[in-house]
Amino acid sequence: MIRRFLLCLSPLLLLAACDQAPDAPAAAAPIHDPQSFSDPAAVRITHLDLELTVNFDARVLSGHADLSLNRVNPAAPLVLDTRALAIEQVEGKTADDWQLLDFTLGEEDPVMGRALTIPLPAGVDQVRIHYRTSPQASGLQWLSAAQTAGKQHPFLFTQSEAIHARSWVPLQDTPQVRFTYTATIHTPPELKAVMSAENDPADHDGTYTFAMPQAIPSYLMALGVGDLQFASMSERTGVYAEPAVLKAAAWEFADTEQMMETVEQLYGPYRWGRYDLLILPPSFPFGGMENPRLSFITPTVIAGDKSLVSLIAHELAHSWSGNLVTNGTWRDLWLNEGFTTYLTYRIMEALYGPERDAMERVLGFQTLQDDFANLPPADTVLAIKLGGRDPDAVFSDVPYEKGALFLTWLEQQVGREAFDEFLHGYFAHFSFQSISTEQFLAYLQTHLLDDYDIPLATVEAWIYEPGLPENHPVPQSDAFTKVAGVQQSWLNGDTPAADIPTADWTTHEWLYFLNTLPAQLSAAQLQELDSTFKLTQSGNAEIAHAWLLIAIHNHYQPAYDRLEDYLIRIGRRKLIVPLYVALMQTDDGKAFARRVYAKARPGYHPLAQGTLDRIVGKP
Ligand code: BES
Numbered sequence: 001m002i003r004r005f006l007l008c009l010s011p012l013l014l015l016a017a018c019d020q021a022p023d024a025p026a027a028a029a030p031i032h033d034p035q036s037f038s039d040p041a042a043v044r045i046t047h048l049d050l051e052l053t054v055n056f057d058a059r060v061l062s063g064h065a066d067l068s069l070n071r072v073n074p075a076a077p078l079v080l081d082t083r084a085l086a087i088e089q090v091e092g093k094t095a096d097d098w099q100l101l102d103f104t105l106g107e108e109d110p111v112m113g114r115a116l117t118i119p120l121p122a123g124v125d126q127v128r129i130h131y132r133t134s135p136q137a138s139g140l141q142w143l144s145a146a147q148t149a150g151k152q153h154p155f156l157f158t159q160s161e162a163i164h165a166r167s168w169v170p171l172q173d174t175p176q177v178r179f180t181y182t183a184t185i186h187t188p189p190e191l192k193a194v195m196s197a198e199n200d201p202a203d204h205d206g207t208y209t210f211a212m213p214q215a216i217p218s219y220l221m222a223l224g225v226g227d228l229q230f231a232s233m234s235e236r237t238g239v240y241a242e243p244a245v246l247k248a249a250a251w252e253f254a255d256t257e258q259m260m261e262t263v264e265q266l267y268g269p270y271r272w273g274r275y276d277l278l279i280l281p282p283s284f285p286f287g288g289m290e291n292p293r294l295s296f297i298t299p300t301v302i303a304g305d306k307s308l309v310s311l312i313a314h315e316l317a318h319s320w321s322g323n324l325v326t327n328g329t330w331r332d333l334w335l336n337e338g339f340t341t342y343l344t345y346r347i348m349e350a351l352y353g354p355e356r357d358a359m360e361r362v363l364g365f366q367t368l369q370d371d372f373a374n375l376p377p378a379d380t381v382l383a384i385k386l387g388g389r390d391p392d393a394v395f396s397d398v399p400y401e402k403g404a405l406f407l408t409w410l411e412q413q414v415g416r417e418a419f420d421e422f423l424h425g426y427f428a429h430f431s432f433q434s435i436s437t438e439q440f441l442a443y444l445q446t447h448l449l450d451d452y453d454i455p456l457a458t459v460e461a462w463i464y465e466p467g468l469p470e471n472h473p474v475p476q477s478d479a480f481t482k483v484a485g486v487q488q489s490w491l492n493g494d495t496p497a498a499d500i501p502t503a504d505w506t507t508h509e510w511l512y513f514l515n516t517l518p519a520q521l522s523a524a525q526l527q528e529l530d531s532t533f534k535l536t537q538s539g540n541a542e543i544a545h546a547w548l549l550i551a552i553h554n555h556y557q558p559a560y561d562r563l564e565d566y567l568i569r570i571g572r573r574k575l576i577v578p579l580y581v582a583l584m585q586t587d588d589g590k591a592f593a594r595r596v597y598a599k600a601r602p603g604y605h606p607l608a609q610g611t612l613d614r615i616v617g618k619p
């Protein structure tokens with residue numbers, strides 16, 4: 001505790017972490033979460049029971065949410081987060097009687113939505129909220145049959161992280177509150193529902209029940225509904241997907257069980273029972289989302305050669321870093337994403353060898369350097385000052401790659417064995433807790449820094465300063481050095497494209513080759529690359545992305561039909577946003593971007609729409 005107090009005196013530290021008495025118990029210390037209206041120090045949700053009907057015609061979920069409460073301060077009202085929810089009625093339960101309760105909905109805040117305040121009579125420790133969602137709910141995407149692989153049935157999925165759970169369930173939408181949940185979901189009889197809970201692969205004719213026995217934060221609430229089938233990959237891993245993609249997905253991700261065993265050996269048991277994947281339609285705005293027991297996955301990583309499976313390693317790794325030990329507020333996101341990125345590298349190294357790991361680290365480091373070139377310095381800090389900003393608007397690779405680089409640096413200071421032991425202990429110590437950056441630092445100091453005489457100040461520089469400390473590790477790959485050599489020779493005109501030894505190149509080498517080409521290439525060079533390697537037609541979504549970016553920068557017209565198809569079919573933000581940004585830099589690009597965006601926008605997720613409305617303008 002003394003250490004914690006000293007930490008709070010450090011000028012580098014943000015005030016937010018120090019607004020409690022220095023002797024407050026570390027694990028229970030309430031931290032103010034500026035992205036939530038709730039006051040978990042006064043009342044806490046302990047369990048959620050949900051009953052919802054999925055109406056595809058109206059694009060509405062309707063039903064009720066029962067919240068069990070721990071009333072720490074019996075005088076305090078229950079304050080919940082909501083966004084665009086129609087609240088129909090609120091009841092409270094005393095002993096065995098339900099009574100109607102008053103409630104008020106506060107003013108609409110553009111980032112946070114509206115506070116739902118429910119004064120609680122004495123003895124009420126459960127409330128039932130009858131409500132319906134809006135067709136525009138920020139955390140839901142309703143897809144028409146045409147937007148799915150099978151084209152026969154509609155599809156619905158949720159994306160709750162960071163603060164979108166409140167758009168489909170009224171709850172305390174802060175990662176500081178953990179609760180267990182049960183749910184009953186009514187679907188059209190031909191469609192299956194799956195959740196971030198125990199799933200039963202059998203068809204249940206329109207009524208699906210779920211239980212999530214481990215306490216989770218709200219951002220891990222998840223639901224998917226569609227024409228889904230299940231394929232088993234091992235005793236505890238499997239895939240849910242539309243029939244048309246099921247086989248390819250089960251083949252692509254067959255190494256999932258081995259990935260699990262790798263993490264278990266390093267960092268302790270998997271605590272969630274099964275680990276399944278849900279393959280979403282291509283409009284899913286992320287690569288993946290670590291919904292517990294059931295990661296949500298973009299189909300754009302089904303490349304046919306397992307070259308993009310680090311995404312699975314990443315979402316799986318969150319079962320330790322994120323789902324087990326959780327960031328306390330969105331300012332601490334790097335505790336989720338930086339640790340997970342580090343774990344991902346370790347999984348890739350263990351399963352596929354040091355060369356692949358090295359290539360992935362170099363590619364990650366490149367994205368970090370791009371961010372350093374483009375972001376205001378204050379947003380390159382790990383413990384970022386979010387203020388009242390929307391976490392979606394602040395999203396970058398910094399918490400991922402700088403976080404992972406920091407942990408790699410720590411590993412190098414103490415040696416791998418000691419660092420593995422430290423992380424193993426960290427996940428055990430804070431399991432099923434949500435912690436702040438400062439709680440991590442206090443633990444790090446007593447469990448590692450002190451033993452190795454590493455000054456806290458060197459670590460604080462990583463956490464609280466922009467950019468990178470001078471002695472940061474620099475990832476290196478021999479395979480990429482070779483690619484750079486032959487790339488130079490091609491650029492000099494010494495080696496024709498046909499003689500570049502690409503036969504044994506992996507996706508990573510292609511990405512490195514394309515990403516490091518000069519911004520301006522001649523028409524002849526573009527044509528030579530394209531006719532030799534068929535890049536415009538690449539079936540690998542990442543390689544196609546890298547090539548299309550080059551095509552835009554160089555106004556390479558033969559790629560523009562593919563570009564249009566790509567932007568209409570795929571909704572993953574990481575793959576499409578940079579293409580629109582590049583297009584918006586020239587007049588003819590702008591015209592193309594606006595025309596294509598008008599066509600593509602109805603198929604994008606609300607989150608992608610929001611991002612692109614800011615970049616391209618609302619059509
Ligand atoms: N949890 C994140 C996605 C996320 C982060 C959603 C913050 C909302 C706010 C997920 O695990 C993730 O990092 N996805 C990446 C995967 C990649 C780094 C392998 C993505 O979608 O690109």
Ligand code: ZN
Pocket residue numbers: 314318336337340
């Ligand atoms: Zn992640």
